[in-house]
Amino acid sequence: MAAGKGTRLKSKHPKVLHEVGGKSLLAHVIAAARKVVPVEHIFVIVGHESDRVTMAVQETGVGFVLQSPQRGTGHALMCAENSLAPFEEVIVLSGDAPLITPETITRLGDFHRQKKAAMTILSAELEDPTGYGRVIRAGQKSDEVKAVVEEKSCTPAQRKLQEINSGFYAFSVRELFASIGKLKTENPHSEYYLTDMAAVLRKAGKRVVAIKTGDASEILGSNTCAELVNIDAKMRMRKCQQLMVEGVTIFYPETCVIDSDVEVGADSVIEPFVQILGGTKIGADCRVRSYSVIQNSQIGDGVTVRPACVLDGARIDNGAVIGPYSHLRPGSEIGEGAHVGNFVETKKVRLGKKSKANHLTYLGDAEIGEGVNIGAGTITCNYDGVNKYTTVIEDGVFVGSDSTLVAPVKLGKGAYVAAASCITEDVPEGSLALGRSKQVVKEGWARKKRSS
Numbered sequence: 304m305a306a307g308k309g310t311r312l313k314s315k316h317p318k319v320l321h322e323v324g325g326k327s328l329l330a331h332v333i334a335a336a337r338k339v340v341p342v343e344h345i346f347v348i349v350g351h352e353s354d355r356v357t358m359a360v361q362e363t364g365v366g367f368v369l370q371s372p373q374r375g376t377g378h379a380l381m382c383a384e385n386s387l388a389p390f391e392e393v394i395v396l397s398g399d400a401p402l403i404t405p406e407t408i409t410r411l412g413d414f415h416r417q418k419k420a421a422m423t424i425l426s427a428e429l430e431d432p433t434g435y436g437r438v439i440r441a442g443q444k445s446d447e448v449k450a451v452v453e454e455k456s457c458t459p460a461q462r463k464l465q466e467i468n469s470g471f472y473a474f475s476v477r478e479l480f481a482s483i484g485k486l487k488t489e490n491p492h493s494e495y496y497l498t499d500m501a502a503v504l505r506k507a508g509k510r511v512v513a514i515k516t517g518d519a520s521e522i523l524g525s526n527t528c529a530e531l532v533n534i535d536a537k538m539r540m541r542k543c544q545q546l547m548v549e550g551v552t553i554f555y556p557e558t559c560v561i562d563s564d565v566e567v568g569a570d571s572v573i574e575p576f577v578q579i580l581g582g583t584k585i586g587a588d589c590r591v592r593s594y595s596v597i598q599n600s601q602i603g604d605g606v607t608v609r610p611a612c613v614l615d616g617a618r619i620d621n622g623a624v625i626g627p628y629s630h631l632r633p634g635s636e637i638g639e640g641a642h643v644g645n646f647v648e649t650k651k652v653r654l655g656k657k658s659k660a661n662h663l664t665y666l667g668d669a670e671i672g673e674g675v676n677i678g679a680g681t682i683t684c685n686y687d688g689v690n691k692y693t694t695v696i697e698d699g700v701f702v703g704s705d706s707t708l709v710a711p712v713k714l715g716k717g718a719y720v721a722a723a724s725c726i727t728e729d730v731p732e733g734s735l736a737l738g739r740s741k742q743v744v745k746e747g748w749a750r751k752k753r754s755s
């Protein structure tokens with residue numbers, strides 16, 4: 304179910320597209336469901352801003368059901384009747400509860416089948432049940448449920464119950480649609496509540512049961528910004544725990560922000576206050592030092608990212624050393640054993656094996672070979688205000704400090720560029736280029752000036 308507006312978030316964006324752990328709430332729920340059933344068996348009920356929600360998750364391959372207007376969770380299921388007709392059972396997930404795991408979804412389905420129930424509710428025991436529907440069991444130790452009562456309709460005694468409805472259910476498709484017409488909208492929101500199916504089915508003599516989750520935090524919903532942030536923190540801690548099980552050392556994990564889809568190899572070390580985002584993959588034996596932000600980047604084995612680097616859409620080969628204070632922008636490809644140092648910015652650059660650009664440099668739109676030394680303060684002038692041009696620097700070139708390379712320009716194999724040169728023409732292989740005015744020395748000039 305992902306058709307709701309999310310009024311309590313006070314946001315112009317649909318609730319299920321808010322992000323935790325680096326992707327939307329809905330994308331997390333779909334990812335969990337895909338591990339349990341084939342993707343062709345997953346339907347997302349969309350309504351509020353249905354185009355945006357559909358676009359956001361379309362590439363997963365799920366099907367869609369339109370609920371318009373949105374008249375409650377019960378109405379959402381009414382709209383899905385045709386899509387569900389070919390199936391015997393349906394598991395209903397809330398698009399705003401992203402911590403759910405495939406294991407729990409499987410347990411819910413198994414329990415439902417084992418109990419031959421018409422409806423099975425996934426419940427949880429919460430320290431603070433405020434805001435959730437309460438599960439009213441038929442007896443203290445009974446599996447069977449009499450009703451689910453929404454908070455606003457609870458009696459004071461019911462409000463004290465700590466067993467809450469997670470918003471995840473299994474239904475017999477036949478029993479659900481045989482009785483769904485009996486739902487009424489006599490409640491504070493004038494909506495069709497899916498939760499009322501518990502009482503409806505029980506009155507029809509059908510079996511309604513509940514199963515409790517082991518880990519209550521799995522079912523947390525994100526109705527407010529505070530809840531979103533809380534879920535995000537839980538999700539990121541879960542991610543750090545997973546990586547540590549896989550052999551990654553993360554110091555002060557509570558200070559690190561690592562997105563759900565990130566991969567890190569064994570024996571890598573992540574220092575405090577690091578962010579690793581999006582589809583980033585980091586190999587084995589790497590060290591990412593504090594205050595670095597790495598996004599959508601591919602990093603090989605044995606790479607060191609020194610403190611305070613920003614990497615976005617970069618590829619870094621084995622054994623390279625980056626930083627401190629390097630900014631690698633999209634299309635930066637740093638070769639094996641290469642070094643990129645302080646205050647160096649790169650964009651759309653291939654820097655070959657063992658090449659070095661260690662200080663105060665801008666390299667944009669450049670193809671740089673192996674074993675090249677880029678001196679401090681070198682700048683590729685790649686932009687004339689209208690177009691971008693490429694700088695080619697072949698293997699073994701030595702670029703002296705404070706040089707400007709005005710593209711398009713090519714420095715041939717093994718060439719030298721004298722310090723402080725402005726290079727506007729190609730430099731042939733093996734030659735020295737000097738692009739600066741000759742130094743003039745006026746002997747005794749200073750002494751004369753002071754005495755006058």
Ligand code: UD1
Nearest residue numbers: 304305306307373374375376398399435436468469470524
């Ligand atoms: C719901 C349950 C409540 C439970 C809680 C758990 C009902 C009436 N109440 O409350 O018992 O404790 O979840 O998180 O179901 N949606 C639609 N169409 C609609 C309305 C909602 O698709 O017309 C979707 C929402 O996008 C959301 C999900 O259903 O993903 C749950 O809706 P929400 O409004 O968050 O329900 P709660 O008030 O949290």
Ligand code: CA
Nearest residue numbers: 399524525526
């Ligand atoms: Ca909710």
